[in-house]
Amino acid sequence: MTCEEIPGLIDAYLDGELSVATTLQAHEHFAACESCRRILESEAALHGLVVQAARAAPVPAELRNHIRAGVSTGPPSRLHPPRRLVVRFGIVSGFVGLAVLAGLATERLWSGTMTPLAAELAGKHLLYGEGQGGALEMMTSEATTMGAWFQGRLGFPVRLPSVALRPERLLGGRISSVADRPAAYALYNRSGRPISLFVTRRIPFTRRGWTERHVDGAELYFASLRGVTLVWWEEKDRLYAAASIGDEDSLVEFALLCIRGAQSRPGGAALPLRFAARSREAAASRRRLRHRSEAS
């Protein structure tokens, strides 16, 4: 990546719209180029100011009405909790250097053997999961409480599996990120062994380096890195990833528990009503958007 390319990419970089590969290239360039890093810091400051200013003031009525006309019956919560604030405030409050260095260190350490996503997930599991819960921002064993906490901060619903009759116990969670996108991080414990669960919006990345397995109709992708077993799967517009030091089988079991807990079933018996209602609401919202887009 060259200095000439940076001005054209910087907005998408700060908005989290670049591919993982391009984001990593940009990380590398910013770490090496002081003048581009100054541009990044200046742009990040502008982004941060807009967020702070807009949060502190009500949205002008004229604008609010226009947006409402566009998404008149969509879920109201979508407009409120900003889901990328974590990234932006992090960047603005001076952690550009740290983020760049962490990104680079992670990539260089593991790039020869593993994809950046695997390196990131394994690194965060070791950081948050194996630290006995010290990095958690919210401690609770209630999946619904945890889900509501995530939604309030990320702006999108996060479905966590019910583990009431399972050997896993929910310990709590924190706001994290996956491939520079804000993500929910929930920590479980199964027989003294931590299991990390990441939930974020679906992100484009290469599946090379991951082993695909079909288990009970679910499409799971596996990898193992530095003793950490990793699995990810997609569901609708979400990316789920779990990590644990241990055998693949218990992680598969956990993944299937998450998948079953989030899917509708005939009669809806296994699905909490809250999730069923949200699924219907999301489907209706998508239909409305599609209809509007076709009509215009």
Next chain:
Amino acid sequence: MLQDTYEALRPIQATPLNEVRQALDRLPLPYREPLVLAHIGGFSYKEISEILAIPLGTVMSRLFRARRLLRSELREPTRRTPSVG
């Protein structure tokens, strides 16, 4: 050349929030909309494109232009933004 332009800027972090809010209010609606959706709603470019029913490329160019206009407003807070062309 771009670097020189950026280096010539005052530290933008020092801008008072009310000044930023006023500058936001002065932005023409076609530029303010995607900016607010991206920053406050946290919507992706694709989602903004669907909400505003404009092409993805237009979302990107309006965001780019919006930020340039905003930056220029913050450097010269008393100047009014020209109407959208």
